[in-house]
Amino acid sequence: MAYELQIRNxxxxxxxxxxxxxALLPIITLGIYHLVWWYRVNKEVADFGRARGYDLGDNPTLxxxxxxxxxxxxxxxLVSYWRGTQRMQAAQRIGRQEPLNGxxxxxxxxxxxxxxxxYMQSELNKLWRAEGEALPGQPGPPxxxxxxxxxxxxxxxxxAPPEAGPPPER
Numbered sequence: 218m219a220y221e222l223q224i225r226n227x228x229x230x231x232x233x234x235x236x237x238x239x240a241l242l243p244i245i246t247l248g249i250y251h252l253v254w255w256y257r258v259n260k261e262v263a264d265f266g267r268a269r270g271y272d273l274g275d276n277p278t279l280x281x282x283x284x285x286x287x288x289x290x291x292x293x294x295l296v297s298y299w300r301g302t303q304r305m306q307a308a309q310r311i312g313r314q315e316p317l318n319g320x321x322x323x324x325x326x327x328x329x330x331x332x333x334x335x336y337m338q339s340e341l342n343k344l345w346r347a348e349g350e351a352l353p354g355q356p357g358p359p360x361x362x363x364x365x366x367x368x369x370x371x372x373x374x375x376x377a378p379p380e381a382g383p384p385p386e387r
Contacts, residue, residue: 219232219233219234219238220232220233220351220355220356220357220358221233221352222345222349222350222351222352222357222358223349223350223352224264224265224268224348224349225349226268227268229261229264229265229268230261230264230352231261231264231265231345231349232261232345233342233345233346233358234254234342235338236334236338236339236342237335238250238338239251239254239335239338240331240332240334240335240338241331242254243331243334244331248285251284251334252281252284252285254334254338255280255281255284255297256277256278256280256281257277258301258305258337258338258341259274259280259281259301259304260277261345262274262301262304262305262308262341263275263277263304265311265312265344265348266304266307266308266311271307271311273304273307273308273311274304280297280300280301283296283297284297284298298326298333301337302317302319302322302337305337305340305341306319308344309340309344312344312347312348314343314347316340317336317337317340321336322336322337342358345358346360
């Protein structure tokens with residue numbers, strides 16, 4: 218299920234999508250969904266960068282054209298995925314999040330690209346949950362799982378001071 222969110226302090230919108238959709242719908246639609254997805258995530262990342270005052274790309278159409286028909290030559294598609302991954306990492310840094318792991322992305326790309334697309338969407342979902350807000354009258358995305366940090370800490374956290382004694386009895 219997809220949830221549309223609005224980037225805080227901006228009129229731009231992003232979508233919190235199912236990673237399963239990013240991985241499996243390209244198979245069902247014979248690759249058409251992947252092209253639509255790639256265009257939209259590049260547009261969302263560019264919009265997010267513009268909303269925060271950073272250049273994270275300005276023409277998602279070029280990213281799409283590099284994948285198809287540029288993918289027929291192979292090299293343009295590789296460059297598009299490489300630069301798209303770098304833009305996503307930069308967006309996560311701007312949002313004070315742990316960026317997606319480039320080595321995992323490379324291994325997934327070489328072994329099973331469907332896994333790369335799911336990984337990318339999963340990482341973007343974390344960013345959109347932290348930086349977006351639900352549109353009026355619409356439900357927001359599910360909460361982040363317990364124990365998973367959604368943001369990098371603002372400052373190094375210090376250990377809590379040890380308690381002076383046993384807890385008071387009731």
